[in-house]
Amino acid sequence: MARTFSVEVLTPERVLFSSDQVVSLTVPAWEGSLGIMAFHAPLVAALRTGVITIKLANGDEERIATTGGFMEVADNRAVILCDIAELDHEIDVERARRALQRALDRLRNFQDPTIDRERARRAKERAMARLKAAGAI
Known part of the structure; x- marks a missing residue:
């Protein structure tokens, strides 16, 4: 069984994505692409315009376009705050x-x-x- 962690992607309007079955997360940080997996060390990162990629334990993948924001990782959980974000199918x-x-x-x-x-x-x-x-x- 894959080690998982929880991810929430929030905009001012809604909770865009929420799952506790995430295997990996890739975000467009200001310093470059940043990958997160279960039990990652705590961090805070500024995000730039780009694509957030979320891989789930069941093999599904979610892609989210964002214009930037911030991400906090702590206690096996990542919270991403975005000004504007859209799910791939939207x-x-x-x-x-x-x-x-x-x-x-x-x-x-x-x-x-x-x-x-x-x-x-x-x-x-x-x-x-x-x-x-x-x-x-």
Whole structure:
């Protein structure tokens, strides 16, 4: 039997994910991808835009697109607080593709001084995370 731990993913609106049958967790931390397994040492980490991957004891895998947040690991439990997060099956893939294309178009337009390049870069990151979580890229 696999060693498991509990994971909760929370947004201001809802409990997005909760299970005590998690085998492994991978999160997009600011320093790079961070993997967590049962009985991990306590830690707190800031998260960036990306995909949270949760592997369950029954073999299922959940992917969650996030725009960042924080994670705390202690007492064989991980709690992830996200500003915005979406489960893979909730993502509108076509909408994410359109958002990615708009962001890329804005980033390619070097002549227009009215374009906020940082905002376009963040929009591209969000769209890419959503598409990766949904398995579309």
